[in-house]
Amino acid sequence: MEIRNVAIIAHVDHGKTTLVDKMLRQAxxxxxxxxxxxxxxxxNPLEKExxxxxxxxxxxxxxxxxxxNIVDTPGxxxxxxxxxxxxxxxxxxxxxxxAFDGPMPQTRFVLRKALELGRTPIIxxxxxxxxxxxxxxxxxxxxxxxxxxEATEEQLDSPVVYCSAKNGxxxxxxxxxxxxxxxxxxxxVKTVPPPPTDANGPFQMLVSTIDYSAYLGRMAIGRIExxxxxxxxxxxxxxxxxxxxxxxxxxxxxxxxxxLERIEIQEASAxxxxxxxxxxxxDIGTTLTDPGTPDALEGISVEEPTISVDFVVNxxxxxxxxxxxxxxxxxxxxxxxxxxxxxxxxxxxSDTTDAWSVSGxxxxxxxxxxxxxxxxxFEFQVSRPRVIMRTDENGQRLEPFEELSIDVPxxxxxxxxxxxxxxxxxxxxxxNPGQGLxxxxxxxxxxxxxxxxxxxxTDTRGTGIMHHRFLEYxxxxxxxxxRSRGVLVSMENGTIIAFALFSLQExxxxxxxxxxxxxxxxxxxxxxxxxxxxxxPCKEKKLSNMRSKGAxxxxxxxxxxxxxxxxxxxxxxxxxxxxxxxxxxxxxxxxLSVSDRKKVSRxxxxxxxxx
Numbered sequence: 341m342e343i344r345n346v347a348i349i350a351h352v353d354h355g356k357t358t359l360v361d362k363m364l365r366q367a368x369x370x371x372x373x374x375x376x377x378x379x380x381x382x383x384n385p386l387e388k389e390x391x392x393x394x395x396x397x398x399x400x401x402x403x404x405x406x407x408x409n410i411v412d413t414p415g416x417x418x419x420x421x422x423x424x425x426x427x428x429x430x431x432x433x434x435x436x437x438x439a440f441d442g443p444m445p446q447t448r449f450v451l452r453k454a455l456e457l458g459r460t461p462i463i464x465x466x467x468x469x470x471x472x473x474x475x476x477x478x479x480x481x482x483x484x485x486x487x488x489x490e491a492t493e494e495q496l497d498s499p500v501v502y503c504s505a506k507n508g509x510x511x512x513x514x515x516x517x518x519x520x521x522x523x524x525x526x527x528x529v530k531t532v533p534p535p536p537t538d539a540n541g542p543f544q545m546l547v548s549t550i551d552y553s554a555y556l557g558r559m560a561i562g563r564i565e566x567x568x569x570x571x572x573x574x575x576x577x578x579x580x581x582x583x584x585x586x587x588x589x590x591x592x593x594x595x596x597x598x599x600l601e602r603i604e605i606q607e608a609s610a611x612x613x614x615x616x617x618x619x620x621x622x623d624i625g626t627t628l629t630d631p632g633t634p635d636a637l638e639g640i641s642v643e644e645p646t647i648s649v650d651f652v653v654n655x656x657x658x659x660x661x662x663x664x665x666x667x668x669x670x671x672x673x674x675x676x677x678x679x680x681x682x683x684x685x686x687x688x689x690s691d692t693t694d695a696w697s698v699s700g701x702x703x704x705x706x707x708x709x710x711x712x713x714x715x716x717x718f719e720f721q722v723s724r725p726r727v728i729m730r731t732d733e734n735g736q737r738l739e740p741f742e743e744l745s746i747d748v749p750x751x752x753x754x755x756x757x758x759x760x761x762x763x764x765x766x767x768x769x770x771x772n773p774g775q776g777l778x779x780x781x782x783x784x785x786x787x788x789x790x791x792x793x794x795x796x797x798t799d800t801r802g803t804g805i806m807h808h809r810f811l812e813y814x815x816x817x818x819x820x821x822x823r824s825r826g827v828l829v830s831m832e833n834g835t836i837i838a839f840a841l842f843s844l845q846e847x848x849x850x851x852x853x854x855x856x857x858x859x860x861x862x863x864x865x866x867x868x869x870x871x872x873x874x875x876x877p878c879k880e881k882k883l884s885n886m887r888s889k890g891a892x893x894x895x896x897x898x899x900x901x902x903x904x905x906x907x908x909x910x911x912x913x914x915x916x917x918x919x920x921x922x923x924x925x926x927x928x929x930x931x932l933s934v935s936d937r938k939k940v941s942r943x944x945x946x947x948x949x950x951x
Contacts, residue, residue, distance in 0.1 A: 343611045344532045345563060347411045347426055349454060350436035351444040351807070355466045359436060359505035360412050364401055366508060366521045398561070398613055400597045403525045409597065409613045427453055429548045429563040429613055432460040432532030435482070439465050439473035439502075442481040444745060444807055452489050460532055461491075461498045464524070468514075469504045475514065499527050535611030536565060542630035543567035543575060545616070546637040550624055550680055556593055556617040558680070560628060563613050565637065567630060569594065570607045577619050578627045578636040586634040593617035624683050645686050645699035646740040646786055646810055649706055649909075650723040651675060653694040654919060656928060657833065657859040662921040663719025668694045671720055674713060685709070699728060701810065703790075707905045714920050721917045721928075725909055727787045730813055737816040742789060743768075744782040746796075748804040753778050755799045763788035764817040785817045786810075791910040823913055826867035827927075830858045831934050834878035842895045844875055850900045851927065852877070861932025863916065866901075874934050903927065 348360060400409045411426050427433070433454045437443055443451075454461060463482055465475045479500055486496050501524050503510035509518035512527070549561040569575065571594050576586040595602040595615040608614045616628065627636045653668045660666050665674070675687045675696055686699040700706040703725055710722060730738040744765065748756050757767075757780075765784035772778055789808060796806055828848050838854035850865040858864060858877055867873050903911075903925055908918045912927060919926040931937045 342406045342529075343409065343535055344406055344432070344528055345409045345411075345430040345535055345611070345613060346432050346434055346528060346532055347430040347454070347459075348434045348436060349447075349450040350466075351438070351441070351447040355436060355438070355505045357412060359434075359464070359466065359503070360399065360410055362505055362508040363410070363521055363524070364399065398597050400613075403529065406529050408525070408528055426548060427457050427459060428546060430459065431535055432462065432528070434462050434464050434528070436464045436466050436505075437478055437482055438470070439467045439475045439478055440470050441747075442478045443485045448485060448489070448809070451485065455486075455489050455491050455495060458492075461486075461495055462527055462531055463498055463500045464510075465500065465502050466505050468502050468518075469507060475502050499531055501527055535563065537610050538566045539568055539609040541566045541610075542633040543569050543573070543628070544630070544633075544635065544637065545569070545614075545628045547622055547624055547626050547628065550622065551615060552680070553617070557620050558622050559593070559615050559617045560619065560622045560626075561613070561615045562628075564608055564610050566610050568607060568609045569614075569616070571605075574631060575618075576629050576631045576634045577622060578629055578634045579623075580625060580627075580636055580638075582636075586629075586631075587619070587621070588631060589619045591616055591618045623680070644728075645684065645701055646728055647702055647706065647725050648686075648697050648699035648728055649725050650690070651696045651698050652721040652723065652917065654719045654721050654921070655694070656721070656862075656919050656926075656932075658857065658919070658921075658926075659719065662923045664717035664922075666719045671718065672696065674716075674718060678709060682709070703906065703909055707909060710905055710920055714922055717922055719921045721919050722909070723917060724912045724914055725790060727785075729816075738813040739816050740786040741811045741814045742784055742786050742808040743811040744780075744784050744789065744806065744808040746780040746782070746804060746806045747777050748780065748800055749776055750778055752800040752804060753780075756780065756796065756804070759792070759795060759799060760784065760788075762821055763792065764820060783811060784808075785820070788817070788820055791823065793910060794907050823911070824870060826870055826872040827863045827916075828865040828867055828873055828875050828877075829929060829934075830862045830864055830877055831860055831874040832876050832878045833859045836864070836877045837880050838895045838897060839881045840875075840877045840879040841897055844877070845898055848873075850898070851903055853900055854897070859928075859932070860934065861929045861937075863927035863929065 398409065398411055400407055402408075411430060435447070435451055437447060451461070463479070465478055467473060468475050483496065499512070501510050501512060502514055503518065503521070503524060508521060510521050510524040511518035512523050543564070544566040545560075545562045545564045547560040547562045551559045551561060553559060569591060571591055573591045574588060575591060576588055578586045593616070594605055594608060596605045596608060597603075597613060602615060605614075619628070622628075629635060651671065653671060654660075654663070654666060665671070675698060679685055679687060684701050684705065688697045690697055698706065698709070700709070706725070713720070727739050732738055746756060760782060763784060765782040765788060767780060767782055769781040770778060793806065796804055828844065836852055836854050836856045836858050841850060841852075841854060844850070844865065847868045848865040852858065852864040864875070864877050905918075905920070905925060908925055908927060912918060915930050917928050917930055919928055929937060931940065
């Protein structure tokens with residue numbers, strides 16, 4: 341039986357998970373009467389809700405005499421840690437590109453990784469049935485991208501498959517009617533080279549992913565580079581650090597992949613992707629080898645994080661009311677446990693025992709961790725994200741820059757350009773792909789994008805599309821203006837009353853509704869002017885000798901602005917925190933007391949005046 345190992349890479353929402361879905365169905369991975377949900381590879385609840393791939397996942401299909409191992413990789417640059425290690429397991433990649441959008445910033449990010457590793461690409465131009473699709477133009481754009489990324493001649497000659505993943509059809513020639521995925525399967529088998537097959541040499545495998553089982557402990561996933569492994573074999577764990585002695589262990593379980601199922605097997609040879617149990621301390625980037633030849637393979641390099649936040653134990657008046665895990669010990673254990681699988685994450689202890697600095701590849705990378713912990717029952721607070729600065733050999737301050745791609749209707753082009761100016765964004769390119777849209781490409785400091793997404797959606801009435809990816813470290817761009825408006829801060833503890841909000845809504849945008857519990861220092865809305873305003877949202881309408889308590893016009897309140905985790909991270913300032921619990925996301929001031937905040941404000945003014 342021949343083996344082909346392939347990764348599917350694409351920009352967010354270009355249809356790679358749907359493609360895997362239909363490939364599995366047509367290859368007979370499911371029974372005739374089997375009920376299978378859509379986007380079956382998106383097994384994580386967060387992936388189904390957001391429509392994105394977060395965790396790389398393995399599956400396999402059999403096409404005639406060939407077993408094709410497929411890895412679905414994330415399309416977002418924030419999850420580059422997943423992409424980089426998965427590409428080490430495969431020999432070829434399917435580059436899926438939308439037939440209308442063409443290659444996008446994150447297509448470039450993942451493709452660059454694949455080309456650098458020398459993987460054989462197959463260009464899949466998807467959504468050929470989409471209105472406005474222009475597959476020939478997109479093919480030219482992809483080839484231009486290959487040239488820009490310095491692809492080899494062999495990589496430039498890669499085959500092109502035109503398909504509609506939604507309809508399960510593909511063709512090598514647009515003049516030939518597409519019927520099924522047979523041309524795609526045949527192209528994979530013919531183009532992607534088989535994996536190294538030194539089955540007679542000593543066993544060697546690089547650990548690319550870690551899984552965990554309550555019964556078996558930590559399990560290593562990777563491709564066998566050399567030799568054969570059997571159940572019960574004695575093998576060694578070798579780390580990239582030559583000073584650490586190899587650790588002996590025994591293979592207690594061995595699994596292969598068949599369709600979406602893991603099946604227990606007795607042996608596996610070079611080229612196969614397997615899951616292996618038996619080493620409690622196995623880690624990503626380590627090598628499992630034959631004890632007689634403990635040679636370590638080259639480790640997995642992951643780009644450094646660019647953004648960090650502080651995770652703080654919840655100390656608000658509502659602490660412990662909604663979460664199961666609230667102590668500093670529980671929070672610290674959970675953060676360090678995340679490092680076992682999330683190779684692009686960094687966690688550092690701070691000077692205090694109730695705060696940790698957590699660094700990641702972007703806001704989405706960090707917010708997915710926060711949302712996952714919240715659903716597990718954790719309760720904590722996080723600070724405003726900040727960029728990780730560096731210094732060059734001359735002592736000059738460097739900060740991370742992003743490549744920002746924006747598709748916006750022509751009517752809103754002016755306001756987008758106007759808003760990006762103060763954020764130190766430099767326009768690289770402007771072009772018109774058609775259908776009334778203009779595509780803008782910017783180079784912008786990472787901190788210049790904090791808080792811009794919600795502003796962008798408002799300015800473009802929800803019709804604009806923006807994507808960004810890490811570009812490079814460059815000289816510090818100078819100070820940026822922060823949030824232009826202040827916030828409404830509660831000065832009372834209690835329950836919010838509709839009468840109080842009615843008098844506030846004329847000069848603010850509210851985040852809360854009547855009946856919500858509130859505490860002193862909690863943010864309940866946005867002020868219409870600069871500067872914060874302390875308010876009493878618990879104020880009731882008093883009786884008087886002139887009118888009864890209920891005799892007045894009906895109170896009508898505008899719907900409050902919904903605060904999601906991403907919006908909250910972009911919105912808050914340095915003196916504010918986000919309180920995250922399984923049931924709520926609240927914004928608050930670091931100092932809850934009105935008098936304490938006024939005292940600090942007076943001291944800051946005195947320092948500025950030099951008094």
